[in-house]
Amino acid sequence: MIPPRLVPLLEQYDFACERLTGRMAGPVMDSGDGSETPVGPMTDDEYLWEPVPDCWSVRRRTDGPGARATLLTGTGDWGRDAASHPHPFPPPFTTIAWRLSHLGEMLSLRADHTVGERRATREGHPVSGDAATAVAAFEADAAAWRKALLSADEAALDTVGHSTYPYGSDAEDPFVDIVWWVNQEVLHHGAEIALIRDLYRARRP
Template identity: 70%
Template structure:
């Protein structure tokens, strides 16, 4: 299949933003945005990954501990799950940890990849939630755009879905970077 020329800028933007966020989480440097290296320290720790900077954060949790405040379920599979709630979702939205944001991004990418070039069957209940930073960062390495049926994807032009996935990556990536900064600057 030939990639339509109008998708190239979105694909390049996605690749750049994904690498920049991955480098921000693994260190020791990341692209500052202008091609120069900016020090970010070492890899994200498990403590930082799970850090709850305010009360009642949504995060990923051991399934045996149950969902956090205002969550009604733990999404995903495995020993860990991500705080979630059936529609209508809590308002205002809960503050979320790096763990929650990274799990959300990785799940979104993995499921959309499956519905583009995979078996078109994965759901959020199939996605394994990681309870530690190293495995979560490794899981983030999945890339995909698709016709995932559990969103607006089937009704949207493919380029709009590529744009949305980029927006999600940039949005949650910036939040994750901010949380890393706040964690580093917190009082000891």
């Protein structure tokens, strides 16, 4: 039995993930009014497109971090631009690749720190260098967090520190607040990714 308070949050999460995945992978996307709009799968060029100078993105480790970044976080041949505190100000503009990597990492790590071994780290999270792999990773990470949500009962929703995710406010907030926060992360980063795809399509030659 899904706790009644969780039902609308889970429905919102499912809708946000489905809409973002459709927007990135096609062949159709929800245009917002329930109709299906054709859309092609995101290309590697879109995924890595830097619309302004000095973007933060994901990069080959052999190339090193981008402007104002001090390290490439994650594991594998690719890493995501990052910097130790204090972070650069104003914040760098981030590519689809950066935003999708950040989003997938957050979902995967929070799932692990809720129902897994509670040992996953940002440094150990794989970073994808191409669009298809990144979209598939997002779908897997989103499914992992959904599974964590389905494990929560009423008591868990009110428990402070039910998630031990070390990069957020999980240790200070009831789990239901974390569920809400993750939803808004998917919603707002999903909207950003969709907008960058639109800008890429409308760019001048």
